[in-house]
Amino acid sequence: MRGRKKSSLLVIILFILFFLSVFSLSLSYSLRLKIDLFKRYLQRFNSLYITRGIINFVIAKLEKISQQKDYDFLEEEDFLKFKGKKILNFYDFKKEPIKNYQIYVFDEEARLNINTVSLETLKRLLKHFPRWSSQKLADKILGYRESKKNKLLYSLKELLFIPELKKDYFYGEDLNESTSLEEDEDLNQNGKLDLGIKDFLTIYGEGKVNINNAGLEVLESIEGLSLDKAKEIVEKRPFKSLEEVKEKLSLSDEEFQRLNPKIKVESNYFRVVVIFEDREGSFRVNRAIVKRDSSQVIYFQPF
Ligand SMILES: [Ca+2]
Ligand SMILES: [Ca+2]
Numbered sequence: 001m002r003g004r005k006k007s008s009l010l011v012i013i014l015f016i017l018f019f020l021s022v023f024s025l026s027l028s029y030s031l032r033l034k035i036d037l038f039k040r041y042l043q044r045f046n047s048l049y050i051t052r053g054i055i056n057f058v059i060a061k062l063e064k065i066s067q068q069k070d071y072d073f074l075e076e077e078d079f080l081k082f083k084g085k086k087i088l089n090f091y092d093f094k095k096e097p098i099k100n101y102q103i104y105v106f107d108e109e110a111r112l113n114i115n116t117v118s119l120e121t122l123k124r125l126l127k128h129f130p131r132w133s134s135q136k137l138a139d140k141i142l143g144y145r146e147s148k149k150n151k152l153l154y155s156l157k158e159l160l161f162i163p164e165l166k167k168d169y170f171y172g173e174d175l176n177e178s179t180s181l182e183e184d185e186d187l188n189q190n191g192k193l194d195l196g197i198k199d200f201l202t203i204y205g206e207g208k209v210n211i212n213n214a215g216l217e218v219l220e221s222i223e224g225l226s227l228d229k230a231k232e233i234v235e236k237r238p239f240k241s242l243e244e245v246k247e248k249l250s251l252s253d254e255e256f257q258r259l260n261p262k263i264k265v266e267s268n269y270f271r272v273v274v275i276f277e278d279r280e281g282s283f284r285v286n287r288a289i290v291k292r293d294s295s296q297v298i299y300f301q302p303f
Helices: 002-068 119-126 134-147 156-161 167-171 227-236 242-248 253-262
Strands: 102-107 269-277 283-291 296-301
Touching: 002 102, 002 269, 002 283, 002 296, 119 134, 134 156, 156 167, 242 253
Parallel strands: none
Antiparallel strands: 102 269, 269 283, 283 296
16 A cells, blocks of 8 residues: 555656656746847847938938939939948947948939829830730729829839739839849849839829939830930939930920929939848848938838
């Protein structure tokens, strides 16, 4: 009897020990998980502050440019020199230098405004994306805009509500919206980032295109500009004023009057993209839209 009691006591003790060890293991596991989460949270927090600092830096730079000249022509020496370089020494919470911050600044008004764009212009732009009929898709997009109460889109991503407008058509190869080519993004293996329609459209600004910064696709979509004239713009820019556009392109009064309401040479909205590599080696992208005349960040999307 006593022997059986002893052995059952032993079983109970063993069971308690087993239970305790499982408990402590799971406790340490969950603790590790929490520390990991905390580290990630800190890293995220850190990068947000760095990004905000960078955005303020860009705003100051933009203000300085507008004091110096009346037109905007984004040049490499203005912004892109920061590409791939650290402009400040960033350290993470473990005092390890943060790798490779890349800063890009784009002119948001070098794009076509989806809220004001005409059917003809949109059709001309969509010809560059020949996977679907540009006429049909332009009709669908403007139909969607028309169906909205105040006929304004608040986000370009609303276009994804249109069933015919597929994700790859919208984003192109740039699914992480970094506007640069990362590993695994070059789906057609042509060595460059193939853009989607998101890269040619905007919801910001009053609908005039800054021809100093616009790409050829946007320029030749503008009614009143032929492909030859669009190419001439790219060759002869920057233009310091609209009068200079008329002069340099040898436009007649009539041609100029037609073009005048659609173009400009300075901008007020800029896109700032901050890309960095996190501790796990994946790319993180923070995006912001800044409005220069009020020194405001009007849109901010952290990764
Ligand atoms: Ca990308
Ligand atoms: Ca490609």
